[in-house]
Amino acid sequence: MKVLVIGSGGREHALCWKIAQSERVDKIYCAPGNGGTSLVAENVDIKVNDIEGLLNFAIDNSIDLTVVGPEDPLAMGIVDRFEERGLKIFGPNEQCAQLERSKSFAKQFMKKYKIPTANYMTFDNFDEAIVGLDDFSYPLVIKADGLCLGKGVEICNTREEAVQVLEDMLKNKKFGEEGTTVVMEEFLDGIEASLLCFVTGNRLFPMESAKDYKRIYEGDQGPNTGGVGCISPSPLFTKELKEKVGKEIIERIEYGLRSEGMDYKGILYIGLMIVKGEPKILEFNVRFGDPETEVLIPRLESDIVDLFERTIDGSLAQSHIVWKEDCSLTVVMTSKGYPMDYEKGYEISGWDKLDEDIILYHNGTKFEEGKLLTNGGRVLSVTSLGKSLDEARGKVYSNINNIQYYGAYYRRDIGNKSI
Ligand code: AMP
Ligand code: GLY
Numbered sequence: 295m296k297v298l299v300i301g302s303g304g305r306e307h308a309l310c311w312k313i314a315q316s317e318r319v320d321k322i323y324c325a326p327g328n329g330g331t332s333l334v335a336e337n338v339d340i341k342v343n344d345i346e347g348l349l350n351f352a353i354d355n356s357i358d359l360t361v362v363g364p365e366d367p368l369a370m371g372i373v374d375r376f377e378e379r380g381l382k383i384f385g386p387n388e389q390c391a392q393l394e395r396s397k398s399f400a401k402q403f404m405k406k407y408k409i410p411t412a413n414y415m416t417f418d419n420f421d422e423a424i425v426g427l428d429d430f431s432y433p434l435v436i437k438a439d440g441l442c443l444g445k446g447v448e449i450c451n452t453r454e455e456a457v458q459v460l461e462d463m464l465k466n467k468k469f470g471e472e473g474t475t476v477v478m479e480e481f482l483d484g485i486e487a488s489l490l491c492f493v494t495g496n497r498l499f500p501m502e503s504a505k506d507y508k509r510i511y512e513g514d515q516g517p518n519t520g521g522v523g524c525i526s527p528s529p530l531f532t533k534e535l536k537e538k539v540g541k542e543i544i545e546r547i548e549y550g551l552r553s554e555g556m557d558y559k560g561i562l563y564i565g566l567m568i569v570k571g572e573p574k575i576l577e578f579n580v581r582f583g584d585p586e587t588e589v590l591i592p593r594l595e596s597d598i599v600d601l602f603e604r605t606i607d608g609s610l611a612q613s614h615i616v617w618k619e620d621c622s623l624t625v626v627m628t629s630k631g632y633p634m635d636y637e638k639g640y641e642i643s644g645w646d647k648l649d650e651d652i653i654l655y656h657n658g659t660k661f662e663e664g665k666l667l668t669n670g671g672r673v674l675s676v677t678s679l680g681k682s683l684d685e686a687r688g689k690v691y692s693n694i695n696n697i698q699y700y701g702a703y704y705r706r707d708i709g710n711k712s713i
Pocket of ligand 2: 506585586
């Protein structure tokens, strides 16, 4: 069969890498892809939000299955468009994608179905938002309602900061239409964990847990990024916590989807904050996470194409999703300056001289005249499995120095017990 993967990050490289292991797959295309995906798939120069272009490509090339990586095309209704034309596609439809598309929609859903989350209020008017500040204490979290490439969340320590953020978002339209509504919510002090689930027939099938390292600097300091390291499983995810999440979160989301008549198919990524042992939802994403995918995929024993198809046709059961016992760890190498301004186009050396048990996923690279060049803020995810987290960690850090490019940066504390 022929598979089309949409996207261009480490997530999509990991998906292509795993799809390539399926005996049923003859050909993989990745649109637009990156240097890494070109090693396992054929890159196609179509942008992720060019729905018409992707649709025409899938029809012209008799694609049997399309897998959507990023949220943008999902929010634009790519799944509805493909299904109208009778094409098989993995991902939620436009209605379900609202759980990521709109934070106020997601919060309303959680409130209605009593799913634990931070207390909140929504505003689209500056003056009302200022009055609303009196109902919160500090730190206070203010979020733009829409998709802002992970930049729409501000943690304010003082009223002055909060007023400035509200002014930026509601008056100066910093995020354009995506930020004309804001969600104001209580700050949750805890430890984050990511739980990705396959969803079909109003049922959630959780994957193994993961912990994403979001801050750029060691010791969890500095600004938030898309994620610069990840481990799986999350040591926080004990049997007790799993049970609690099952009862208080999974079952209630299932009930909510059923009650709302939402025919959700695809991945639901639940971003959790564990506050003194109590799980609360920070956010929903309607897609695989990045770098979560880079640690989950190597642990997955099952044929992923089979899981995609069973999700689409509704025949998925938890027993189909089989995991390796191993732990997994990835360290993301970034460009100098990321997550702020950075330059790209620097040659990468040593990437082809790593130990055999290192898996190198490319986040932002491209090949030009036989050379591998940096092509993004996040560049490479150096990944390994191990019998323990320490073993996986040792393998990654003893290899990562072999990879060199101008301004290469990575955290040295991914998987440290104290973080
Ligand atoms: P979100 O896009 O909603 O997941 O927010 C991005 C990041 O901001 C999260 O991964 C957290 O690190 C942080 N964050 C969001 N909401 C809260 C909250 N209510 N309390 C504390 N931190 C938060
Ligand atoms: N790692 C965070 C995300 O994929 O949104």
